[in-house]
Amino acid sequence: MKGFEELVVELARYCGGNPLALKVLGSSLFVSDEDPRTISSMIKIWKSRVSSLNSLKGDLDSKIQGVLQKIFDSLALTSDKELFLHIACFFVGENVDAVELILEDEWYAISGILTLINRCLLTISPDRKLIMHQLVQEMGRKVVCEESKDPAKRSRVWRDAESYRVLRKGNGSDTIEGLALDMRKVDQRARSEELALKTSLIANMDKLKLLQLKYVKLTGSYKNFPELIWLCWHGCSLKTMPSRLLMSSLVAIDMSDGQLESFEAPTILNSLKLLNLKGYVV
Template sequence: MDWHRVVGSLLQLDINTYLVNSQNVQICEVKELNKHDSLQLLSLTIFGEKHPKIGYEDLSESVIAYCKGNPLAIKVLGANPSSRSKEAWDNELKMLQKIPNRKIFNVLKLSYDDLDCCQKAIFLDIACLLREEHKDFVKHVLEACRFFATIGIEVLLDKALIELKLIWHVNLDVDTIEMHVLLQEMGREIVNQESKDPGKRSRLWRAEEISELLKNNKSDSFRRMKNIRYLKIYNISDGSTCNVYFPDGLEWISDKLRYLRWDGYCLESLPSTFCAEMLVEICMSHSLKTNFHSKSLLVDGCSSLMEFSVTSEEMTELSLHGTAIRELSLSIWRNCKLTSLGLTECNKLNTVGKKLSDDHGLGFVTELDLSGCTEIDALSLWSILDGI
């Protein structure tokens, strides 16, 4: 293949997937270059031949690994002088991990600049926080932020700023939101340019920056985050522990929060001033909190949780896996929108709250998991099944 003749077209296609002619608009998907073609394009650009120069094989491999099949990035990085030393090449690759190449950034940003304000917000949320998450979850959170997620995601797909990747999850094929690493870097750099002070940026994702912010401001950290919509604190290696502690307590969290995941939450409750009306999903695995208001609630592994009440009639999903609850609360029976109830390994659950004549029961539940509930007797089990 003659890369010098076709690379100009590839670069244009990489910016936008639309090919317009006088008859109609055709959408054309441009595939990433495979490893062989990437290496050939890089070698032709730098050395004028199809293979890397002797001694530069490993560095060439590192360059194409960084570019992830993007012909624009390969051409830009390959335009550096072929006489550059291996040490200089290695140093530039390390620099790119923190500071994106300006030429690549400016070209990729053209498609971002063409978005409206909601679409830009969606793109930045995905680049900084939501990449590789399930599509339905991403839409759920973004719709709660009033970003018009359905059309926004479609626009990003049409402009090839994101893509859908099918994965196998719990006996189902589900779509996840994917984004090329260079586009993710571009989005994150846009946020980095908002301020030199991480605490004044719209989004934070680096653990070291978040840790420094919390350390310096202690319990007052979240009071400064008046518009926080998405909060995820977790230990990637062990969800049962978390190194975020507030010895003086936590006084305030923004009422604008839509999603909250806080594994190993160290306090007995969320701040009393917190109003969770906008919260659409909460996950507090291995935590102590006992009373929440949300549409989807997952408190799996909270082995100290002994009492629980449903405070939202809008709740559709509830998972209490591994908790120490002894009684199925009366509030469960009054929830007419609950469709999924997970009680696996609730091995102390032995009492079912009495269903009153005017309670709705569990008539809308389509998923019920009682595996591992060894203390439930026949009468209690019949009460649960009778409500469905």
């Protein structure tokens, strides 16, 4: 359009031809035909965006990260930002329908995922998996890492070595909302002294909502366990599922490839929408 020619060239040059950066930056500049703003006012907005981008320093990747960060910052709803960070840390590659069920009540996932798709921060594959470009995921995880140098003081912990250290030390009771740990990926030397972790270390995490464990051994009582929304525990070695672990807040339980034989009574799961017991012989 007339008046935008030089700005388009400058923005394209800024992105260095990177398709992701072009797509994301373009989504942030898009204006509907029904938008009441005039062309002249839109040119001013585009010029302002060019100035803000040019203020960023560093190499192309840093600039692209800067573009992505600005798109994230521009999300109007806190729930959309929180949803994006949860997906970036725990749910990339998962079925979108399942993720919507798990995260809808607290983070309005059905509308939020649509918003993230429209802002080019997320896509859905033909087989209904959540797909996030690596640079976008790195940006989201960087946002979480910048909350604190100490993983125990962040809202989400997903790196296996950090998760193991947090659980072993029992930190993070006031901050962690989501935690993932795959013991198969923890260095053998780091866990040689203590293979089983104590349930009390998780019980101290008052804000924990999302817990993903893979081949983790826990010992101890499940009394005062956090009010989880999502419990994913692959390769669980428990023979009986403790009733105190089955709180009414649980929306999804995934106990694939474990050794469960029974559930303790009483088992009342008012909020449960998903139950996965893949790998069991009935």
